[in-house]
Amino acid sequence: MEAASSESRPWRAPANWSFIVVFASIYCVLYVAYSAIPDAYLREVVYYQGIVRPSQLMIGWIAPNEHVIGIQNQLQSGSAALNIVRGCDGAGIVFLLVAAIIAFRAGWRRTLLGLAGAIALVYILNQLRIVALYFVNSYRHAWFVPMHVYFIPTLMILAGALYFALWATNGPADHEPSASA
Amino acid sequence: MAPLITSRLLRLSLRGMLAWAILAVAGFLLARPIVTALAPYLEGVVDTMQSDYVSYLTVDDSQEGLKLVMACRASRSLTLPSGRVVPFLQSFACAKTDAVHVLVPIVIFLTIVIGWPAAGRRELARRAVGALLLLPAIIGFTTPVLLVGLVGAGLHPERFSSDVQLSALLHPFVFIEMGGGWLLPLIAAAVCIRVGSLKPPSAPPSNP
Numbered sequence: 001m002e003a004a005s006s007e008s009r010p011w012r013a014p015a016n017w018s019f020i021v022v023f024a025s026i027y028c029v030l031y032v033a034y035s036a037i038p039d040a041y042l043r044e045v046v047y048y049q050g051i052v053r054p055s056q057l058m059i060g061w062i063a064p065n066e067h068v069i070g071i072q073n074q075l076q077s078g079s080a081a082l083n084i085v086r087g088c089d090g091a092g093i094v095f096l097l098v099a100a101i102i103a104f105r106a107g108w109r110r111t112l113l114g115l116a117g118a119i120a121l122v123y124i125l126n127q128l129r130i131v132a133l134y135f136v137n138s139y140r141h142a143w144f145v146p147m148h149v150y151f152i153p154t155l156m157i158l159a160g161a162l163y164f165a166l167w168a169t170n171g172p173a174d175h176e177p178s179a180s181a
Numbered sequence: 182m183a184p185l186i187t188s189r190l191l192r193l194s195l196r197g198m199l200a201w202a203i204l205a206v207a208g209f210l211l212a213r214p215i216v217t218a219l220a221p222y223l224e225g226v227v228d229t230m231q232s233d234y235v236s237y238l239t240v241d242d243s244q245e246g247l248k249l250v251m252a253c254r255a256s257r258s259l260t261l262p263s264g265r266v267v268p269f270l271q272s273f274a275c276a277k278t279d280a281v282h283v284l285v286p287i288v289i290f291l292t293i294v295i296g297w298p299a300a301g302r303r304e305l306a307r308r309a310v311g312a313l314l315l316l317p318a319i320i321g322f323t324t325p326v327l328l329v330g331l332v333g334a335g336l337h338p339e340r341f342s343s344d345v346q347l348s349a350l351l352h353p354f355v356f357i358e359m360g361g362g363w364l365l366p367l368i369a370a371a372v373c374i375r376v377g378s379l380k381p382p383s384a385p386p387s388n389p
Binding site: 020087092096142149 | 194197279282284293355359364367368371
């Protein structure tokens, strides 16, 4: 995006060519690193401790009568079972945000804050997503597929994009987008 | 944060939410005609990507919702993991996905392209042209990759084990399913916005 005056174009739109290339490259590096993590480790350690247990506590707090239990990567109750598999962990959106924030080339302090905020935001949104999907799966099963594969992913991408816009516009101008292609 | 930026950020958020809501609901309600209209293009891309079978796509209702169902007509004898052999020219049900899943990259792309502020009508027009040019690429690089990958996974499930390298056709499938299907429309949207914001070169001043 052009380095126009901040009045006429306040959005230092992160769309200059170098941003796009660095963004895609960092995403691919993160994806390759993620692919190298064994499924069993994700299932038995990361998903259980990081997603299933907190979700179990949240569901138990919201609806104690659900009697939901967590086994490895699965939330189970009398009314539903929900598997957490690779890709259900919000990693895709975290990678997009991390790649975008690094590619934006702000100062290191702002970058670190941006990364921490991005990871926290996606983690919270993903936990809410898992809990919501558990209840949808239990009580409105017909809504599960559209919510799971369509509405929630696109909404989370939008939330990530808005977070990035908020972060990118809220800080000192330590990133100067290139003036031309 | 400066009030000007806060107000513009609020406008951007509202605009983005509105664009997403309209596109997502429209896509959901019109999933059948949209995906049916896309089917011939998707078939063409699938058939270009591989030579083992010819694809035929339909949009079918099922208990789990609207599905994009792919039937494959074998272009050569194919052996299924069960040991069953699919003879040359015989058709078999080979892959299916949720119809709304096809629309995800489209909704992401259009939400960003429409939701991002433009400087004026000229920029909007350039952005619209860019969107029309890039949309087929986004569609062609996402759903066909998914369908071909699903067939590959069905024909060669052993290639998903951790000690075997993923084949050339399964790599893109996994990439697209693990978030690449979001990355591509975001990059395309960024390119579209960037191209839309380029000013046409002004004529050089004539020398006296």
